[in-house]
Amino acid sequence: KLLDGHRAGDKTFRVHLDGYNLMPFLQGRVGESPRESIFYFDQAGGLNAVRVEDWKLHFTILEGPINEAVRIKRAWPVVINLRADPYEIMWEESQRYMRWMADNMWTFVPAQQYVAEFLATFREFPPVRGSSLSVDNVLQELLQQGTGR
Structure with missing residues (x-):
């Protein structure tokens, strides 16, 4: 309904x-x-990663504790096979990761398809901005409510 x-x-x-x-x-x-797929978003609504079956591609990495994490956009997605690397550490610890990733760059194309299909649903059902934990954003919302915008 x-x-x-x-x-x-x-x-x-x-x-x-x-x-x-x-x-x-x-x-x-x-x-x-x-x-088949899971989309991972951060608290600000940014798409950080997509998982399709056993594969996960990170477009953005959060470094540090969740309350003070720095969001790092990478030039290329981090490719992870969750069956082979369930703790998602190979990309940081293996000296052979770049070669392995090059062999698995084919995953970029299906991931793009899943993301495009998901984002296409926003045409009919645009996303709604959620609440914010940022004092600056809360203040901005209060100011906009006060001016009737």
Whole structure:
């Protein structure tokens, strides 16, 4: 009912909730999960990584503790095969990673397709800006509310 627009109080909500029904998979009624991909976003809404089946590509890396992490955009995505490297450390610790990544650059193309399909859903259902933990952003929102913008 949210896809068509659901009225609650004095507001109408028309949203698309991304998700999959995993119950048949978790109950053992089907052999495979319906979910092929996962998109990883940071608190500001930036797309940091995409996972497609066993592969994960990081477009951005957060370095440091979560409360003070620095967001680093890389020239090329970090490619990880989660079956071979479940702790996602090979790209930092292996001296052969660059060669391995070069052999697996083919993953860029399907990842781009998944990201493009996901972003295309924003045309019909634009993302809604969430709340912020930044004092500057909260102040800006308060100022905009005060001016009626």
